[in-house]
Amino acid sequence: MSLETEIKDVLARVRQASKSLALCSTDQKNAALKDLARALRRSATAIVEVNREDLNRARTTGISGAFLDRLALDEPRIEAMARGVEQIVSLPDPVGETIASWTRPNGLAILQVRVPIGVIAVIYESRPNVTIDAGALCLKAGNAIVMRGGREAVATNRELAGIIAGALERTGIPPQALWFVDNPDHETVQILKHQTGAVDLIVPRGGAALKAALRDSAVPMLPHFDGICHTYVDRRAELKMAEEICINAKCDRPSVCNAMENLLVHRDIAREFLPRIARSLKEAGVEIRGCERTRELLPNAAPAADSDWDSEYLDLILAIKVVDSIDEAIEFITKHGSGLADAIVTDDPIAASRFEAAVDSASVFVNASTRFADGFEFGFGAETGISTNRLHARGPMGLRELTTYKYIVRGSGQVRV
């Protein structure tokens, strides 16, 4: 049997299980999640042991540093996973929510009701906690899950997926609602991305390689890809506020997608603002790469190459450009931004509303740090990623974004005339 036939066969069983899962009550789903949290704590030693196999194998292939750290699980990290699952228990169930309802003149009552999407494939890289986080979120939203993790974490992921399946089984949910793809070959991703009809949605969590692998996915995706975020300091910005926002956006956590990569400064305040922000950035250990006008004011800054404006550094590096106007700033962001999050700092309400309207980003900030582009910070209670899609869901996602809707139309014998 070919790998594709094999995958199609399993997916048919996942689809079947998804139908039962979609009809599970909130209590039943929460019981499974509570059981999962308990099972994680109970199995902590076993998980750490299996994880050690993955770590040892990774070390022998020369992997080190941040990658190894992302791969590693210890008891505190397992406890954090268990708590994350318990937090998802406490979130309201999106399934069954009436989004809108109205009655037509002919007496038909129309309800738009939230329902699960169906079968979601989560394709991720080295972090094994995604198995639990994404699994618990999909489950709470009533979706069956296909998990395809990275090669390096395969033993840990297999162990964790087994623990989820056990929790499902013990609480009367068909364990086929979770399928851990125990084959980290590139080919499995290539097959999965063409299973329209069997897989309703792919949630990719990873970097450039994964993005490239899924470039032509026929299955719809909710990708969480690049974040090239800008802050534009307007001519009417309060400079102290601008400085605090810029330092936060760049330095709070430079390795994440909502960190600032490009700073745009209006020429009228550049002479005052640039030396000031440069001092703070230097203190924070940030390397500056500037345009020519920036370097006139900050002679120690490195020159920015063209490629710098399109770079997601994810590091303590910042590209700075002096612009002549808010329009130039907006045009620059349109060209170089990734549409994830961009900010303006200004006291001018006209500039603020022009920026809000014209910057086509999922999250547009006025006088706040781009670091707030985040499901928790938005108050969604859970973090299911930040969609860089324009369709279905855009920006920070919560549980709702893992659902769709259907219409229920109640009549008393109406026919169309």
Next chain:
Amino acid sequence: MSLETEIKDVLARVRQASKSLALCSTDQKNAALKDLARALRRSATAIVEVNREDLNRARTTGISGAFLDRLALDEPRIEAMARGVEQIVSLPDPVGETIASWTRPNGLAILQVRVPIGVIAVIYESRPNVTIDAGALCLKAGNAIVMRGGREAVATNRELAGIIAGALERTGIPPQALWFVDNPDHETVQILKHQTGAVDLIVPRGGAALKAALRDSAVPMLPHFDGICHTYVDRRAELKMAEEICINAKCDRPSVCNAMENLLVHRDIAREFLPRIARSLKEAGVEIRGCERTRELLPNAAPAADSDWDSEYLDLILAIKVVDSIDEAIEFITKHGSGLADAIVTDDPIAASRFEAAVDSASVFVNASTRFADGFEFGFGAETGISTNRLHARGPMGLRELTTYKYIVRGSGQVRV
């Protein structure tokens, strides 16, 4: 220059124009639509003349019947198009609507605001009125449009697209916001479907051939494909109501996607209901294809082949099956339905709510005809198709479904700690 490079070049200009269009006021968009309605009436004679070229060319290639009828435009049809455009003027502008807003404990005010999707490619077949209908809808929702119509209507579509472009130009909207792809070769569709980044959404309007051509589209789609709709007449159905609903669902307009194709009848009422509905169906000229148990009660019915249960007849043909239970009906619909619209007729509230929950269709009807699965009948004011997608939009679509949203976050210097 290759065709693909050529297409990419034009799409870059369309994207540029889409940015201006997205910022147009409701008044400006409505002015363009009113101008378009006037221009259509003014150009009626010219349109009919050009359309005659298409019709003559089609006739020489042996095309006839319904296809020719769909292709043909006369003055009343042009008047209907103009009125359709005026109706879109009267609909509320979805762009700018605040979907939700809330304030976080740290004082950040978050607004979820409706914005245009960007660049929408409408790929359609022979009906030239789609050029105007879809063009006007996309425009009202602030989207730039790429139009790729069928070979047979190319002269008419070119003329109509030119009229839209004129209306845009006269009202200060960049006419590059509409691109009529004046090349009906198969290749253009194959290129368009891979232009992720340049095209945000494909709206396909057509039949099986178009569906197959777009099977592996990398650009997200809002497809309007098959409708294999069911009506299940429960053991506790009011039979007169069931009869009226079934006749309406089958006969009101058999050629459309929300017409009933399969009728399921509970065994307890089959002996009473089947002869009754068979009489009415016969009067309406409907051919019945029945399962064995149906044929015991209706000996004149043709036997249904396996393929009948999966057929979208779009014609006066109905497949009928006797089922043992509501569960068998639900299972049958899950297997054979296309998820567009399915109905139950019952007086039993428990059966109704079980059907509502377990039938995974975009529109689930209780005691009403599936023919109501329609944007106008839902009260959306406009018909942009019925999405057979699970994501972004599902079921009947209005103008809102041609938009997305962004978050605007207003602060007073907040930084993340």
